[in-house]
Amino acid sequence: MAIDLKPTDVVIVGLGAVGGVAALPLARAGLNVIGVEAGRWLTPEDFAPDELRNNVRGWPQSVQKANGEVPTHRPNASAPRSPRPGIHPMMNGVGGTSLHYWAQSWRLHPWDFKVVSETTRRYGAARIPRGSTVEDWPLDLAELEPYYDIVERELGVSGKAGNIAGRIDPRGNIFEGARAREYPMPALRGTGFTDMMGDAARKLGWHAFPGPAAINSRTYDNRTACAYHGYCSRGGCHIRAKGSTAVTTIPKAQQTGRLQVVTEATVTRIDADGNGRVTGVTYVKGGEEYFQPAAVVLLASYVYENVRMLLLSASAAYPRGLSNNHGQVGRHYMSHNQGAAVTALFPRNINNWYGLPAQGVAVDDWADDNFDHAGLDFIGGGNMWVYSDRRPIGAANMTTFGRAPRWGAAWKAFVKQNADRWNTAYLQKTTLPYEDNYLDLDPEIRDPLGFPVCRITADHKDNERRVAAFIQDKMVEWFMAAGAVTTEKAPVGTMGPTTHAYGGTRMGDNPETNVVNRWGFSHEAPNLGILGASVMGTSGARNPTLTAQALAWRTADHLARNWKAVTT
């Protein structure tokens, strides 16, 4: 039997990028919050600049319960299972994957919130891809803007505004939606290489600008500035310059005395009563099972685990899984079309040995609906991102562009000459939801506790493949304008487990097609809130974290302001 704990106001399942944000407005409002986290606290000494451990062997992810729960993937319902990765794309730990993420902190474009109505208005309804289940979001950018503004300040985001209340500044992103004010910190500095790429973009008539990052460009909130040491990706920050929730919103929430952090605790079920209200969560810690009663539950694990937790929490009121009486849990899944990169070879060293993935230059001229799609056979586009980041094992594993064999003296001579002459652009592209791209429970594969893992059934569709081909061509043009001697395009890849997953508990006004309402609370279980990119109905063409965090703050803020209505 589970050990019954003392009831609390709010229990948050997962203290990562979004749960760690939501805790703060709740604690400040005087609510008692318990954050249940599967991982543990990590400290600066855990974040050694060690490529073998961090990038090759998958630490710090390997601490983790997540690795026993890696989702399975198949491209469609009649295809066999794809090979299953050995490590989960995300990690457990206080702060979650925000401990070691790239920290690119974008706002979505206004178009991303209104894909259906804007596409229909500009090109006609026939341009919505066949089979897509895309809907307009129940809110627009202007409604989310104040929450973006808050989280940019609480986490500490550096960047250069391109549109402050309609005033366009070409030093920033001229395509961004209006923002109330400038970023709290200036953008991270440029490098010789990113300056060279920026110049090449401008030569093409494109609008290059430094991207936003939750990384300190100067001392902020008593945390030091980034030192550009080069081990930021999957390494964590040993000087706390990265605005992980573990060093920002979570400690701030703890300072109120209202947040209790329970670590190394695995939530196995969200409990519900016969009336369909949630009553708390059951978790396992140290071999004991506990029941933590709460007036409100906020589910804040990753997309795959949010869906899995709901489907595993069936009860009398929810025989098909919690909040799934309309069969919408797991629907409208998207990944981010992150494959289809372009790699370039330059005729000289480009000195990419230091820096970080968030230290780069972006071009948005071919993203979203920033260009006329009238003569094209797709909607959406891609954000192009070039940055300074290189480590020795990764450098030696470079492509040889068909110019050298894969080993031996000729390979060695090639790598010796070219290890610092290549660069891979990061191209994030619009992905839409489709009827037959979805998440459910795998009928065969189970985690170490015996629960089924999440199963992804999804493949890139024509629209996404056309966007990828279009953006790759633009990227080749950009690299060649900067003096590259050759380029190589990567395939689009699968829609298997990814750091950029979306959907599964979509937000919308219509309970027939959406799991949560416009405030992030379940249409069916009124005291269950869901946080994270699982509520997003479109992917946009840029990293999801800041949007998921702005939505999390908004959901928590709504709860604090409407406590009685939500809890009775």
Add this chain to the structure above:
Amino acid sequence: MDEPCGVSRRELLKRASLLGVALNAVPLIQIDGLRRAPLETLTASEGEALEAMAARIIPTDENGPGAREAGAARYIDRALGGALAGSLEAYRSGLAAMDRYAQASKGAAFARLPPRDQDALLTDMDNDAAAGFSGAAAFFNLVRGHTIQGTFCDPYYGGNVNFAGWDLIGYPGIRLAVPAGDQRLDARPAPTHRSAYDHAMFAKRLPSRAAVADERHPHGD
């Protein structure tokens, strides 16, 4: 185990600094002596075959030291007793199959053959065209990947001895703070020749399991 790369190397570096000897000036013969320390996981003949194989994947030539000087085989041997334990059986059977194939086609164990014959055998394996050696290409790719790890990893793990790998590709080394000038196009910062774990602030915590992330696909987090 706190120190997978061998206490003796750290001890050596410590002594070197006490004596005021620059890291670069540590006589190569001493480093080489360390590399000859007893194998930890593989048998002597397995170790010999592996070292010979690694030495053809990244050969020693006019472009400088290769996998042999970097201690790549030594790195793999140690890792097969820990983080790469899941690959131990693949190594045992793969190295045995390679030697059988070498005997059958060239009349001697792999390590006893001249480099040209070794290259021919590895080419067959890479092309999965080694008669009687099923899974040859998969084994070759496994060893190739681990040889690159052992040549270019932090020396803490027993490879990249004397920073042979990092110097080969011009990696200027671990720096905890990088000034703006060091990120300009023509900057050539001097190699630091330090392990991450020469910085006392980092815990020497071993990874709990092996897994291979594919770095060729960028992950925007």
